[in-house]
Amino acid sequence: MHLYDSTIPSGNAYKVQLLLAHLKISYQTTSLNIVATPSETRTESFLKLNPNGRIPVLVLDDGTPLAESNAILFYLAEETPFLPSDRLARAQVLQWLFFEQYSHEPYLAVWKFQTYWGDISRLAESEVKKLKEKGQAAIDVMERHLEGREWFVSEQFSIADVALYAYTCAAEAVGFSVGENVRAWLARVESVEGHVRIRKDPTGKCPL
Amino acid sequence: MHLYDSTIPSGNAYKVQLLLAHLKISYQTTSLNIVATPSETRTESFLKLNPNGRIPVLVLDDGTPLAESNAILFYLAEETPFLPSDRLARAQVLQWLFFEQYSHEPYLAVWKFQTYWGDISRLAESEVKKLKEKGQAAIDVMERHLEGREWFVSEQFSIADVALYAYTCAAEAVGFSVGENVRAWLARVESVEGHVRIRKDPTGKCPL
Structure with missing residues (x-):
């Protein structure tokens, strides 16, 4: 998996990093400069990963990008102790x-x-x-x-x-x-x- | 089921009403005045249903309250054609x-x-x-x-x-x-x- 993060610490990216640590899943990271003008999340190539131009984005092993920190958490946590089954x-x-x-x-x-x-x-x-x-x-x-x-x-x-x-x-x-x-x-x-x-x-x- | 809505039309409540219509689920409604000062969603009795003091809240048949429009949608849609199983x-x-x-x-x-x-x-x-x-x-x-x-x-x-x-x-x-x-x-x-x-x-x- 590949996590798109920001150069300055982002709590939204940190959520994903914290859950990945608990799940003992290894991953690669690319850090983008979100305080640049324009932000590095607004390039055409990044907009193909997330049309909303925001980090975090988690790119799955098959190349599928998933955006929105809490949607990523839900995806990773399904069928693990970090999400109730009820x-x-x-x-x-x-x-x-x-x-x-x-x-x-x-x-x-x-x-x-x-x-x-x-x-x-x-x-x-x-x-x-x-x-x-x-x-x-x-x-x-x-x-x-x-x-x-x-x-x-x-x-x-x-x-x-x-x-x-x-x-x-x-x-x-x-x-x-x-x-x-x-x-x-x-x-x-x-x-x-x-x-x-x-x-x-x-x-x-x-x-x- | 019982839906807490607002007296003026709320898009967030409408989402739930639209899905309930598609699911052909009947329900009762209580409409609260959210433009009053204070809002009728800030009473002690309503805060027991949603500590965040907002509509919509869907109270399930066993009395459990569920807040946040999109969490309610997800709950209602599970195992229906309105939420993919993948x-x-x-x-x-x-x-x-x-x-x-x-x-x-x-x-x-x-x-x-x-x-x-x-x-x-x-x-x-x-x-x-x-x-x-x-x-x-x-x-x-x-x-x-x-x-x-x-x-x-x-x-x-x-x-x-x-x-x-x-x-x-x-x-x-x-x-x-x-x-x-x-x-x-x-x-x-x-x-x-x-x-x-x-x-x-x-x-x-x-x-x-």
Whole structure:
């Protein structure tokens, strides 16, 4: 398999790397410069892999490209312990994967990016307010759901936890408040055998 | 089954209604006022159904609530002709479902909402530009993918088409440009036996 990643650390690519580590699947990587203008993900050759021009893309051994981090997680996790076999539990995993991409990542990931690689002083005040408030609201939804639970779905470590971990692990460092349930869950994810950290930022701008 | 919907037409709820019509599954509906302050989806009783405080929520016959429109589609479509049984094709369906929620709905749905129920004059110029440009980019990605294809995945009508149809069907009416491939695909979706339109806006603000 071949993973298209970015030169600066991407939480969306990290999700895939973390699951591949747990699955002990080896793969090759190509890192694209997504902060270049235009981004290296907008070349004609890359658009053939993902018409939406975004990483990560996982190219399977037969050459088929698969885009969208959480769709890649689902593909890799089918028939493994990282995705429940029960139909309802699978849908509940998807509920959290869609929550992550709609209500969580657009705020936490964007705020993290602006903190380390962007220029917050150039953002409108209303935009800063929106990123902070909606990002915090997403973490608070997680805190509430984790009350009395160890994992997001079915009391087992699944790709719902993998997807939500990727940006939540940086939440406190970029100024969000993280409650006790989320903090304990972050530590739990990190204690699962096979866990790997997001790789270091080669530009040195991000200390995580 | 019981579907929590909104009083004004919601494309995300419509997706579920359209698939339930195709599946010939009967259900009850509760419509909540999402434009009230606070929204009726933020009551303590509704937050027990969806801690993220959003419709649609489908409550299954055993009382289990399921949130996130595209997770609900996946749940309902499993083992039906609306979701391919092949593992890779299922992942490709998910790729388009995540595209819809990340790169499409946040622009097309928000712009449609602002057009009919909001107040565009109160939006910042940069926000209007972002909604229009990113919404158009999403439609253009669809146009490119549909070149030489009838449906989004596996040459069969699936929940990828259902999810993408819900807001794309209103794209031209709210000012986006729709190419020939997308226009032909919209007509194809509408010609599938069992198709139902989004219900009329009781406030009369939206003519669709």
